[in-house]
Each structure stands twice: as C-alpha cells, then as structure tokens.
Amino acid sequence: MKTVRILAVLLTLSLFFGHTALAAERLRLATTTSTENSGLLSVLLPPFEKAHDCKVDVIAVGTGKAIKLGETGDVDVILVHARAQEDRFVAEGYGVNRRDVMYNDFVILGPTEDPADIKGLTDGAEALKKIAAAQATFVSRGDESGTHSKEKSLWKAAGITPAGQWYLEAGRGMGEVITMATERRGYTLADRGTYIAYKSKTDLQVLTEGDKALFNPYGVIPVNPKKHPHVKIELAEAFAGYLTGAEGQSIIANYRKNGEQLFFLYK
Amino acid sequence: MGFLFESFQHAISLILSFDREVFNTVWTSLYTSTVAILLAAAVGVPFGTFLGLGRFAGRRAVLTLLNTLMALPTVVVGLVLFGLFSRQGPLGSWGFLFTPWAMIAGQMVLATPIVANYTVAAVAGADPRIMTTALTLGASRLRAMRQLLLETRFGIIAAIVAGFGRVIAEVGVAMMLGGNIRGYTRTMTTAIALETSKGEFAFGLALGIVLLTVALVVNLFLNLLQQR
Amino acid sequence: MEPILSIHNLEYRRGDFTLTVENQTFLKGRIYCLTGPNGAGKSTLLHLLALLLEPDRGEILFEGTLLKGAAERQRLRQRITLVEQAPFLFDTTVYDNLAFGLRLRDVGSDLQRRRIAKALQTVGLDGFESRRARALSGGEIRRVALARAMVLRPVVLLLDEPTDGLDRRILPLFERCLTALSDEGVTVIVATHDADQPGRLGGDILRLDGGRPASPAGASAPALSNEPTEKSS
Numbered sequence: 089m090k091t092v093r094i095l096a097v098l099l100t101l102s103l104f105f106g107h108t109a110l111a112a113e114r115l116r117l118a119t120t121t122s123t124e125n126s127g128l129l130s131v132l133l134p135p136f137e138k139a140h141d142c143k144v145d146v147i148a149v150g151t152g153k154a155i156k157l158g159e160t161g162d163v164d165v166i167l168v169h170a171r172a173q174e175d176r177f178v179a180e181g182y183g184v185n186r187r188d189v190m191y192n193d194f195v196i197l198g199p200t201e202d203p204a205d206i207k208g209l210t211d212g213a214e215a216l217k218k219i220a221a222a223q224a225t226f227v228s229r230g231d232e233s234g235t236h237s238k239e240k241s242l243w244k245a246a247g248i249t250p251a252g253q254w255y256l257e258a259g260r261g262m263g264e265v266i267t268m269a270t271e272r273r274g275y276t277l278a279d280r281g282t283y284i285a286y287k288s289k290t291d292l293q294v295l296t297e298g299d300k301a302l303f304n305p306y307g308v309i310p311v312n313p314k315k316h317p318h319v320k321i322e323l324a325e326a327f328a329g330y331l332t333g334a335e336g337q338s339i340i341a342n343y344r345k346n347g348e349q350l351f352f353l354y355k
Numbered sequence: 356m357g358f359l360f361e362s363f364q365h366a367i368s369l370i371l372s373f374d375r376e377v378f379n380t381v382w383t384s385l386y387t388s389t390v391a392i393l394l395a396a397a398v399g400v401p402f403g404t405f406l407g408l409g410r411f412a413g414r415r416a417v418l419t420l421l422n423t424l425m426a427l428p429t430v431v432v433g434l435v436l437f438g439l440f441s442r443q444g445p446l447g448s449w450g451f452l453f454t455p456w457a458m459i460a461g462q463m464v465l466a467t468p469i470v471a472n473y474t475v476a477a478v479a480g481a482d483p484r485i486m487t488t489a490l491t492l493g494a495s496r497l498r499a500m501r502q503l504l505l506e507t508r509f510g511i512i513a514a515i516v517a518g519f520g521r522v523i524a525e526v527g528v529a530m531m532l533g534g535n536i537r538g539y540t541r542t543m544t545t546a547i548a549l550e551t552s553k554g555e556f557a558f559g560l561a562l563g564i565v566l567l568t569v570a571l572v573v574n575l576f577l578n579l580l581q582q583r
Numbered sequence: 584m585e586p587i588l589s590i591h592n593l594e595y596r597r598g599d600f601t602l603t604v605e606n607q608t609f610l611k612g613r614i615y616c617l618t619g620p621n622g623a624g625k626s627t628l629l630h631l632l633a634l635l636l637e638p639d640r641g642e643i644l645f646e647g648t649l650l651k652g653a654a655e656r657q658r659l660r661q662r663i664t665l666v667e668q669a670p671f672l673f674d675t676t677v678y679d680n681l682a683f684g685l686r687l688r689d690v691g692s693d694l695q696r697r698r699i700a701k702a703l704q705t706v707g708l709d710g711f712e713s714r715r716a717r718a719l720s721g722g723e724i725r726r727v728a729l730a731r732a733m734v735l736r737p738v739v740l741l742l743d744e745p746t747d748g749l750d751r752r753i754l755p756l757f758e759r760c761l762t763a764l765s766d767e768g769v770t771v772i773v774a775t776h777d778a779d780q781p782g783r784l785g786g787d788i789l790r791l792d793g794g795r796p797a798s799p800a801g802a803s804a805p806a807l808s809n810e811p812t813e814k815s816s
Binding site (some may be wrong): 487489 | 630633635653657660661663664665667669670671672673683687688731732733766
Binding site (some may be wrong): 094095098099114116121125143145146148149160161162163260261263264266267269285286289316318 | 538
C-alpha cells in the first residue's frame, strides 16, 4: 500500500539523519542552569567548537545533578560553582585537574518595602538573621544547588535553622525562585547573573551585597578516565585549557548582559 | 495576563521568520516522535491484535495491565530509562543517554500501551465475520489477521494518532533522557519548559502555539491519508 | 461417484446445544439440501464442514483421508468454501473482493481478470468490478458473495440460506448457478428454509432437528425426503 511505502521512506530518512547527527564528535558538558541561562556559553563555546571541529553538548541541570552526572561518567567534563562539592569530587577520584575559571557573586534580593530592613548591609549572615527575626518571607532554592549550598552556609554562620511558614523551600531553578519571591514579596539569595537577566521581570532590589562570603567561584573539572575509560579526556582537557586560556578568559571578561558584566576573572 | 496577546504575535513572527533555533526544535520534536510512534506501532499493533483476538487464561489481567500503563507518568518512564541508559546502568555501554535515541526509546515506551490498547478495541469490536470470511476463502490465520487490520484501519490509525499526540506533547521523558541540548535534543516541549523557567512566558507560549500548529498540520496530513 | 466428504461420530457442543451426526457421506458433484427448523444446527454443520469449527469429537474425512492438524485444515480451506448467511464483503471494490482468494492462490492478474469477469457475468452482475462493496444492495451482496466463492473453483461449496429474502426475479438465476456448478462436478451443500428449493435444485435432502439428523442416516445413503411428521429420537 502507498501508506506503507511512505512510512518506510520516513523511517529510512530518519535513520539516515540520526546517523549524521551522531557523526560529529561530541563533548558532553554538565553545568548548572544558571550558567546556561546567563547566555555566556552561547558566545564562549562556538570558537572552541570550530577550533576542534566538535560539538559541545550542554546539559544544564542543578549543581547536584551535574556533579552526579560526572560521577557516573554520563558526561565528559563539568563546570559548576560549588567549591566544597567540587573538592570532594576530585578527592574521591571522579575528576582530575580542577581549574578556576571565573567568579561571580551572590546577592540578597528583597522587595522595595524591605520589611526586615536589611538594605545596605554587607554581611550576608547578618541580613539573614534580621529576616528570620522579622519572619519575613524567604524563598529558598531547596535543591542542593550551588546557590542552596551557599544559602545553607550563611544560615549556619548566622546560627539559625530556618523553619516556619515564612521559609519557603521551592525546589526549583533560580529563575523560578526569583519569580516566586517577586509574587510573594519576599527575600531570596540569588546569583547576580540570573538577577541581571531577570531585572525586567522582577521589581526586587539588591539589598545586601559585597560580602566575601557571597563570593561564587566557578571550577571546570574533566571526568577521570581512570574511573570511566570512555570519557573523551583529551577533548575535555582541551576544553578546560580553552576556558582558562587567553581567548576563553577574554570572552568571559567581555561578556555583558543587559549592559552589565556578569563574570569576573581571577587576576 | 498581558503576555497572551504578545505571545500570539511572537508566534506568528517566529513561524514566518523561520528562526533557526525554533526550526531545530520543531525538527527534533517531529523526528523523535515520528520514529518513536513507528516503532511503537510495529510493536503495539501486532500485540494489540493478538490480545484482541486471543482467548487465553490471564487475558483479563493483561488487559488491565495495559490500561494501567496508558497512564504512565512521563517522569517515571524517564527515571526508569535514565537508570537503564546511564553509564552506571546495564545499558550504559550503548551510550544512549542525552542523545535522540534515548528520547525515542522513552517515547516508544509511552506510546506502545496506547497503540496496543486502541488496537485491542478496534480488533475486538470488529465484525467477527472478517476472520471467518478470510479463512473460508483460503487465507492462513496470519493473512486473515492482516485483512482484519485492513478492515479496521480507521481504528488502527486512530490508535497511532493517539499515541503520536501523547509523545509529541510530553516533556518529562524528553527532558530527562535528552538533556535539552540546544540543536541536538531540544524539542519544542523542552524548549517551552526552558523558556518558562527563565521567566520568558511570552516566548514560551509562542513556542506552544507553534507546537499546536505543527500538531494541526500533522493531523491534517494523517486525515488525508485516512481518506484514501 | 466417490465420496468427497464424510463424517463419523461427529459431536460439537456449544453451551446447551449439541450437534451430533453419527454417519454422513457427501458424494462428489451432488447437491445436498440441509433443511430443518431454526436452531436445528444447519449453520453449525456447515461451519464444521467448512473446517471453520473443530468438532469436540469425531472425524471428518476429505476424499477418504482423515484430517489432522491446523496446516492441513488451512490447505483444505482452499478447496472448501462457505458462503455465510449474511455474507461479509471486504470494504473495497467488488473486484478486490473476488480477487482476494485468487491472489492467495497465486493466480496471475490476467487470469484473475478473466475469471472475475466471467463469475460476475454468471451471477448477472456484469461490469460491477469497480463498484464499492459497501454501496451494494442486499441482493447484490449475496450475488457478489456467490461469485467470490465460485471464482475459486472450490471442490465443495457450502451455502447458508443463500436465497433468503432474495428478489424473486433473481432467484432462478441464482439457483441455475448452483445446478450448473453441480454439473461441473462441484459438491454443493445448501442450508435452506425454502420448502420448495430442494425440489427445484433436485438435490438430496438432509433434515436436521434439535442437533441431530431427523431421519435415520445410513452409512452412505443420504437421508430421504422431509416428512414434517418425523420426530427426532
């Protein structure tokens, strides 16, 4: 029947296209959603892809999942911002040759009315103490991400275990959490990059910033080929070298979103 | 919400401008869902036919199981297959994860119970004389079943359309198994999820309108096929 | 004349109904009329002879050979054809309906066309090849079903109430087809309600009632006449 023939042609075509898609060399990179959403990778990756005739598959998930993907060998290299977990990743033999790439910072966002009165503070833990005291709405990532880890360390420094109706654990990405905090007129801890990207969608303001403890460093770690022999180690090392090399670093430093610089280099 | 009208305008301009990225997501959606539904039909239609015609102990149990599988949550399918395809899993050496093949496999798992179930309905509700007529004219049992499928082709095509609708519109499996990689495993649905998570509601909805348009075109095409 | 089909100790049960035929032989080229009230088992017997049903007990012999196994039954179904009481035509053209069986038998397309044209002519449906089966009237459906069976040149042709409700003007044509087939050596077994049909067809009568032959059936002699007063044992 004619139908059967059309379907057979479709199936053959699809197998053909599938094959060509698999033909290019692919490097798998697991990174965080905030990194991907900043848009940096769309300008940072193409020169590398061209120079090495490959495609970088960016899998953007939460920090915890990105690291897990590195542990299971489902990706070739990870780019995350969770120092403690990164160190453990290397110490346990999952990754090799960690390199510092760039940093940005976290800020505490809040509504203009600022019920907890934290505006102008430069101490993160201090700001959280006041929020808890005022029982003002605070939206947490709640998802073991880099941001969440940072938030937890601040609560610890403040000596407080956050609990109660005012503390909302969202279990969502940074963008969604900012949206939620905006709707609920609450506070949240966010990376500056996502905030800049969201400036047009939220009326929350940066109320606390500049604390050394709000520092957010990024590290790139190729997956250890001893643990996962199939990993594309040369390409992964080349990638790490590119990120920390002159070309990569210059692209990072020059990247602007909404006119503002998102990422900063180590000098 | 103000973004509804804005989205509509955005959708039109996206379609008309043949935006490269949008085109890629459309192609990926169509490609993975089509291959998946073809595979699902290859398994589901024969299985549904045998189940619809057969009389054996435990047939009721199998039918009940099939009904339950129709309601499989996509995230559950995604999780199970993720466990299978991950490097740590038994099928890790296939290297399927974060490729279109994993998405196709997941969508096939979703669609097969639907295709099978609708096929059972079509076959069981078919005129019983179809089989006996074919048999008395000298057909083998297999040839008679083929004739049965021919005679119930509307029901079978409906089964395939239903399965296709389910997979082209789902996001759980595509996201978990594909990884939403731009230009590779980003489908219309995962792109919408991404844009929504970035707060780009208007763009997300625009993509949604594109998705509906594509689904409409596909259904029109299938309709034409049915008319023949 | 040789026996083409014979039944020994046949028993078939479905629910409360049991069909029992101890001994019956059908000779080549003869016409047999199955008569009897509704529910007597005429249809069931035809389906058993068509090898569409399997008896619970007993044997059916074809040309003296015992039938065993599904493969053999399928092969023989290419030589024994049944036209159902309410015939089913496939949802396609008249031509494709008639060609169905011919394609199964690997008949070449030229020969196909000729045989189909001739069969349609015989049942008075000249030129009906491209008509859609679903668009036919009741009488036309019956005639197409007959043509579809005839075109296969079966050795045994079974028909279940084939002229029930058929237009009186077509009836003689239909019956002439059946007698012509018998003259060509085809064994024709017809279940009928029409009390006068056996007389017109000139066939032997086998009367069934309550699942059993209504008159004592001898080893090879067919049951005779249809005295309505005869009681079943």
